[in-house]
Amino acid sequence: MQTIEKFDFAGKKAFVRVDFNVPLDENFNISDDNRIRAALPTLKKIIADGGSVIIGSHLGRPKGVTDKFSLNHIVKHVSDLLGVEVQFANDCIGAEAVEKAAALQPGQALLLENLRFYAEEEGKPRGVAEDATDEEKKEAKKQVKESQKTFTKKLAALADCYVNDAFGTAHRAHASTALIAAYFDINNKMFGYLMEKEVKAVEKVMDDIKRPFTAIMGGSKVSSKIEIIENLLGKVDNLIITGGMTFTFTKALGGSIGNSICEDDKIELAKELMATAKEKGVNLVIAVDAKIADKFSNDAETMLCDDDKIPAGWQGLDIGPKTIEIYDEVIKNSKTILWNGPTGVFEFSNFEHGSHAVGDAIVEATKNGAFSLVGGGDSVACVNKFGLASGVSYVSTGGGALLEAIEGKVLPGIEAIRGY
Numbered sequence: 001m002q003t004i005e006k007f008d009f010a011g012k013k014a015f016v017r018v019d020f021n022v023p024l025d026e027n028f029n030i031s032d033d034n035r036i037r038a039a040l041p042t043l044k045k046i047i048a049d050g051g052s053v054i055i056g057s058h059l060g061r062p063k064g065v066t067d068k069f070s071l072n073h074i075v076k077h078v079s080d081l082l083g084v085e086v087q088f089a090n091d092c093i094g095a096e097a098v099e100k101a102a103a104l105q106p107g108q109a110l111l112l113e114n115l116r117f118y119a120e121e122e123g124k125p126r127g128v129a130e131d132a133t134d135e136e137k138k139e140a141k142k143q144v145k146e147s148q149k150t151f152t153k154k155l156a157a158l159a160d161c162y163v164n165d166a167f168g169t170a171h172r173a174h175a176s177t178a179l180i181a182a183y184f185d186i187n188n189k190m191f192g193y194l195m196e197k198e199v200k201a202v203e204k205v206m207d208d209i210k211r212p213f214t215a216i217m218g219g220s221k222v223s224s225k226i227e228i229i230e231n232l233l234g235k236v237d238n239l240i241i242t243g244g245m246t247f248t249f250t251k252a253l254g255g256s257i258g259n260s261i262c263e264d265d266k267i268e269l270a271k272e273l274m275a276t277a278k279e280k281g282v283n284l285v286i287a288v289d290a291k292i293a294d295k296f297s298n299d300a301e302t303m304l305c306d307d308d309k310i311p312a313g314w315q316g317l318d319i320g321p322k323t324i325e326i327y328d329e330v331i332k333n334s335k336t337i338l339w340n341g342p343t344g345v346f347e348f349s350n351f352e353h354g355s356h357a358v359g360d361a362i363v364e365a366t367k368n369g370a371f372s373l374v375g376g377g378d379s380v381a382c383v384n385k386f387g388l389a390s391g392v393s394y395v396s397t398g399g400g401a402l403l404e405a406i407e408g409k410v411l412p413g414i415e416a417i418r419g420y
């Protein structure tokens, strides 16, 4: 497999798929530019080698061409961060893009307009009437798949080589994230530095496990994490089930959970997962006490209470001190740690304590040599809120992509580069 480090980009034009899907405020100022910064090492390496970059990204979920989602708004900021004046092409495959890409000199950069202005990027038909017949819907799908080939070919024709640095979209088999790779031979396609780091981090928790391996699965719903939990049960030594989803398990065990969040239709599943854990010898760690509230609010009345004895009208919004102590012991003795999902409603300062404590324990374990991966939406927000990001081994930039990788799925964006 080709690598970005080995590849000499001198005189080459590289199509680099990045994830510049950054949040913009009402004046189109970027409110968080981390995603752009994350791609800089890759872009800078290509330029330093004497190559030129053609940058492709999506922004938002446009249903067609709209100024709101134009990447034009970010060109200046990308130029400032890259230290190179970035040109812009108003249409990612049009004549302007072709001319500007062809004229690129070594060290120059071109940003293409939002790839998702074309339905072909995602390969999903647009504008199909809701009352269209199944036949019509099928035909629309067929047509977009056909034109997707032409779209992908045109994108590929802009460059000599392809670099995928967009882990956040690696779970999508889109034109620019996966299909385009077919137009480059194995020596001319590679991961960017960010993508490489993400893939290595996932492999460390999925394949190269130092034991004990502890996964901490939190958040609100079991239903959104079933496949991950099932896959993890075949790999981990300890599985900490925490956050709102705990209560489905506590109820399954016969406990009283008051008004705590619970998925009644997943109680049987919770029982099955507990049985599987037992069968596989996994230490399933479920909270024993909770910080309960009389309403879903930061200024609610609170009490500490055993998890299975929550009074009617009260709900568990965070774990309690006994649980923190148990988690602490397990986490600090671990050598591989995966954290996805908070222990409570960490957005409320009165219910952030458990998530903070878990973050602290992970940092401590990491200092003692554990590999820790934090990823998937809210746990990233947690470590950032508590200023702990630099104390863990890796904070993933991928939400859905990371979760699918942990579920054990092969990601199209990765598969396309590796060529298997």
Ligand code: AMP
Pocket: 218, 219, 220, 221, 224, 243, 244, 245, 261, 316, 317, 318, 340, 341, 342, 343, 344, 345, 346, 347, 377, 378
């Ligand atoms: P998820 O998107 O499933 O990872 O869930 C994250 C969300 O779960 C966060 O917004 C938390 O506020 C919420 N959450 C965590 N614990 C609880 C709880 N005990 N009750 C209600 N919501 C919770």
